[in-house]
Amino acid sequence: MSLGARQYHLAVGPGDVSECVLLPGDPGRVLKIAEFLEGARKVAENREFLTYRGTYRGVDVTATSTGIGCPSAAIAIEELANVGARVFIRVGTSGAIDPEVSVGDLVIPVGAIRNEGTSYYYVPEGFxxxxxxxxxxxxxxxxxxxxxxxxxxxxxxxxxxYAETPDYLEDLRKLGVKSLDMESSTLFVVAHLRGLRAATVLGVVANLTTGDGVFAVEDPRRAEAVRRAIEVALEALARVKEGGGAGGI
Structure with missing residues (x-):
């Protein structure tokens, strides 16, 4: 897909998106992010990809859903970058496996194990x-x-x-892994290769080791975790835009 053209999957084109983008998986979370933005407006919608744009504390912010998993996340990142996006923060949910991580907490990854397939099309094992x-x-x-x-x-x-067995989770817990998601490793790899900036903040909605919150879809702590992740992501973008000790944009 050529740079600057209207993108095949996201249906966004030149001028449609800002430099700073939040990436939730869930299209419904785009609407929640839009509630925090001034002048929020729908830019495009196609398949699982819903895009809104507005401002937060004077910062031009786009929110685009990626759907579930690395393949669609890679498509979103590539196409957004094609039309000018440069800074990405994934705003997701996560199942914790560290027993010290509670439902409602946030996880901010400093690295992701590549237990997925998409990133291997970009870089070799061990990267x-x-x-x-x-x-x-x-x-x-x-x-x-x-x-x-x-x-x-x-x-x-x-x-x-649904294939994460107790033995698999226990092996990860012994390695000190905090939690699980389904998109971040590919986000980090693609961003690195394309000269982009990317990070993730995850709201914890269950702990798979303690059993707390597992499939408790009506648990109010889940909504609170998502709200906190959105707030922190938006504030982080504002800090970076201002150059607040984080390198600026």
């Missing part, structure tokens, strides 16, 4: 999946400013939601 340090620092500062409980560490990005 690390790591976020942008300045964005990670901005996320941490934003979480601390709000007094939100957060954890910094390694996550595992997986492909098969």
């Amino acid at each position: 690390p999946a790591v976020p942008d340090f300045g964005l990670v620092r901005a996320l941490v500062e934003a979480a601390e400013e709000r007094g939100y409980r957060y954890h910094v560490g390694v996550i595992s990005t997986d492909d098969a939601f």
Whole structure:
């Protein structure tokens, strides 16, 4: 797909998106992000990809859903970059496996195990999946400013939601892995290769080790975790845009 053209999957074109983009998986979370933006407007919608744009504290922000998993996330990142996006923060949910991580907490990854297939089309086995340090620092500062409980560490990005056996989860727990998601490792790899900046903040909606919150879809802590992740991501973008110790944009 050529640079500057209307993109095949996202249906966005030149001038449609901002430099700074939040990437939730769920299209419904785009609408939640839009509630925090001034002048929020729908830009495009196609398949699982819903895009809104507005401003937060004077920063031009786009929110685009990626759907579930690394293949569609890679498509979203590539096509957004084709039309001018440069800074990405994934705003997702996560199942914790560290027993010290509670439902409602935030996880800010400093690396992701590539337990998925998409990133292997980009880089070989052994290549690390790591976020942008300045964005990670901005996320941490934003979480601390709000007094939100957060954890910094390694996550595992997986492909098969229902194939994670107890033995598999225990092996990851013994390695000190904080939690699981399904998109971050590919986000980090693609961003690195394309000269982009990327990071992730995850709201914890269940702990797969303790059993707390597992499939408790009506648990109000889930909505609170998502809200906190959105707030921290937006504030991090504002800090980075202002050059607040995180490298600027």
